Amino acid sequence: MQEALAALGESGRALWESVAGKFGLEVYEQQLLLQACRSADLLDRMAEKTAVSGLTVTNAKGDEVTAPWITEHRQQSANLARMIASLRIPDEEDVRPQRRGAARKSYGIRGSVA
Numbered sequence: 001m002q003e004a005l006a007a008l009g010e011s012g013r014a015l016w017e018s019v020a021g022k023f024g025l026e027v028y029e030q031q032l033l034l035q036a037c038r039s040a041d042l043l044d045r046m047a048e049k050t051a052v053s054g055l056t057v058t059n060a061k062g063d064e065v066t067a068p069w070i071t072e073h074r075q076q077s078a079n080l081a082r083m084i085a086s087l088r089i090p091d092e093e094d095v096r097p098q099r100r101g102a103a104r105k106s107y108g109i110r111g112s113v114a
């Protein structure tokens with residue numbers, strides 16, 4: 001685990017320290033947090049790429065289109081949010097958010113009104 005933590009960038013280390021430094025995490029939670037930290041670092045690298053290369057590229061047809069790293073950035077942002085939410089980090093009052101692990105009950109067909 002120490003090697004993986006040493007490889008984290010600035011955002012990843014900050015995220016790790018803000019969570020693992022404050023809460024006792026199980027091994028599976030540490031692994032999830034590590035993946036979230038790596039995702040945060042990846043988002044930083046994509047933001048740097050955007051700053052240098054811009055939001056669009058020219059495709060093979062000569063059309064200006066959204067750069068592929070923009071789409072990936074959006075997906076990684078959503079992924080990071082899901083990972084952090086799944087850690088269910090307690091708030092200031094030490095209450096963890098509601099657990100939503102399983103699917104909700106399926107909806108039935110409405111009965112006809114007679």
